Amino acid sequence: MTTGAITVRPVPPAGSALVWLTTTDHKRIGIMYAVAAFAFFMVGGVLALLMRAELAQPGLQVMSVESYDQSFTMHGTIMMLLFGTPMVAAFANYLVPLQVGAADMVFPRLNALSFWLFLSGGIIVLSGYLTQSGPADVGWTGYAPLNEPTFSSSTGTDLWIVGLALTGIASIMGAVNFVATIFTRRAPGMSMFRMPMFTWTILVTSLLILFAFPAITAALAMLLLDRRFGASFFVPTEGGDPILWQHLFWFFGHPEVYILALPFFGILSEVIPVFSRKPLFGYRAMVLATILIGFLSMSVWAHHMFTTGVISLPFFSITSFLIAVPTGIKIFNWIATMIGGRLTFPTAMLFATGFIYLFTLGGITGVIVASAPLDFHLQDTYFVVAHMHNVLVGGSLMGMFAGLYFWFPKMTGRRLGERLGKTHFWLWTIGFVATFIPQYELGADGMPRRYVDYSPDLGWGTLNLVSTMGSLLLGLGFLAFLVNVGLTLRRAPDQPADPWGGNSLEWWTTSPPPEHDFESLPPIRSTRPVYDARIAAEQARAGPVTGES
């Protein structure tokens, strides 16, 4: 280029790496979030399988105590913060602008920055594996004062702090972007009460992120000051308070659980109506239940601290119990949507119904541990491990797979194979039951979590072996999914705009959508504009309109 001429930035060819590295397109960013999150998921999954192998029998067979401690720390950190949260960002990025009829997020560059900060933070957390003493070993909850240098001097723990702080900031930026996009970029006609449920759950989730993540960012900053600059926020011998860490951590940590739950509730509220051929039962109640869960989730954090002896036991019991009510509303509304419908069961719907069955069990056991006196026995045992994995694996992950099978045609123009999909579903469901149900019993019997080993005299060997076998099925199920994705992507795109008979705006545009998302929009007069347009088109085809419909 000569100086003086107007320089036109060359557009990199589609599909080149440069397109992905420089993109601000919400769809590409969403896909990058998903790919990065699943890469982290595989690391976290391998760690889980190694831990299950170690626990299959009493005695140390597979790994040292140190690497076991590092494994459960990294497994928890990865699954919650480098897989679960970014998968929410993946779905939200891809879908929210499409569902509200926008061309992109309101701040596309901020959106790209969020992704790259998240990826950098995740790599920094994992880079602990490259240091001499290995990655963080303080548990994903990093309780004080075990997290202080006196007890965990490894560089890996410092990398864990810095990396998580970055991913947290990425989440906050993302949340700002989603809230702004939902409030300002809705297409004409899309009032708040015509928004798809998934977008509603992302709005509430983003608000939760805005309230909760600053607490963990502050806590991580304080911890770094303690470790590297001689502060003593959490050091009891120097006037600090280890319980303060727990309050800050769980003030973030419990909303985080709902950040990992609400969007998948939202996915169910999209998938179930489509495959029931009915509108979502009680849409407004679902919206209110989502908001109520958001509010309540900010007031339950210390139910993780019942055994500390320093909190109000009745207050945190009742708020935790109350969450069961809006959650129950959601489950009943999904079932009521199915009742009277015409149900079909492609893999997406199988995962959605599987969610209802498995998540319900996790919700019920959640009410059990919400009762402070019962938690005195069950806290920090495998009962809690089982409950938490029940909600996340039997709930969030089932919802996530429902969403992936449902929107994969939209994202790629290709439909995932049904045979491998159903194999995936059944391996996952049976694997879930075999892995986690025995852990309820182990916990009720008193087996503590985060134990690398247990005495053979305690009789926990058989159930642990069953649990380990189950984890292999979960691993196989995931392999079936990976193979399915690989095979499907090799085929040519062949999917129409609306392969399932969808309701919301993303089904109006092509699969995959053009860069600016929409060439046109249908009139938006209900929560189901694409359904309305389809019915109108069918009536027009059937003949001249004889009356008002």
Place this chain on the structure above:
Amino acid sequence: MSGATGGGPGRDPGRLALLSVVVALLVGGCLPAAATAEGRQIGGLYDVFVVIAAGVFLLVYALATFAIIRYRVLRRRDRGEPRQVEGNELIEAIWTAVPLLVVGGLFVGTLAVLSRTEARAATPAAEIHVRGFRWGWSFDYPTEGVAVSGLGIPGPEVVVPTGQPIRFVISSDDVIHSFYVPRFLFKRDVIPGRENVFDVTVEEAGTYHGQCAEFCGVGHSAMPFTVRAVSPEDYTAWLASERAGGASGSEAFPGATSLPAGSP
């Protein structure tokens, strides 16, 4: 949908439901038998929760399975839109109000048991000061001039009288641990810089396994202890023999307060 037609898929969710019911029964009602008066209350409350949980579980599973079996599309020709029902305020009010009442009831039960577990006796029969450390326990009987302590496995044995309220005052020398005896159905965190206090009345003589329940580093799974509950007479005799030189045959380390630090 390939493979989804025919008679198969209806039975599969049905089987899943049946399996899950078996599973729920397995999950429920499997707490260890409580050895303390407080633990019996907790166990009783757990049973109430499990019965109600089973009811909710069966209701949801029955409804979902009914929906799947009854409204599944069996033939491809079975087309046309079902009635587009958007909601029903009465039904929705019911399934908001009834769960609210149920959790209200559960909360009342929770409060009743809490008033018992958090109660403090005016004059406990024994007061034992517990210190957790990486990785072992020490048990001090300050009014009796007796102390036992131990590192690693098998860990120390603390002896308590049955039938009388005993008090544990617990604290930590380093990081947070948790004092957990599964047969008490109870644990409480052992926190540096704080003292936690709880009372229990052991009803049944016996030897009970105890363990640390809060992750505290590489020795976390290797710091058990044992609670041996004996009659008040045997307890008095044990105290006397401990004072005379620890010849009671327990695995206690004499001179508990000056243990060398380090792993077993």
